[in-house]
Amino acid sequence: MLESVATGKTTMITKRGRPMARLVPPKTPDLRRVDAAIARLKNLREQFGTLSVEEILALRDEGRR
Numbered sequence: 001m002l003e004s005v006a007t008g009k010t011t012m013i014t015k016r017g018r019p020m021a022r023l024v025p026p027k028t029p030d031l032r033r034v035d036a037a038i039a040r041l042k043n044l045r046e047q048f049g050t051l052s053v054e055e056i057l058a059l060r061d062e063g064r065r
């Protein structure tokens with residue numbers, strides 16, 4: 001069963017003919033989106049530099065007041 005899912009096929013698990021579960025292959029991450037997110041994080045680091053935990057929490061809480 002797992003071999004067929006590993007090849008990209010979806011497998012339905014039934015009990016007495018009734019569907020109980022579905023095994024599906026894992027989604028592959030969209031590497032372009034991952035790379036874009038990493039670039040944005042690096043950009044933020046360049047803008048703000050290294051911040052202490054207190055500074056990060058203060059920035060987080062700033063918009064909550």
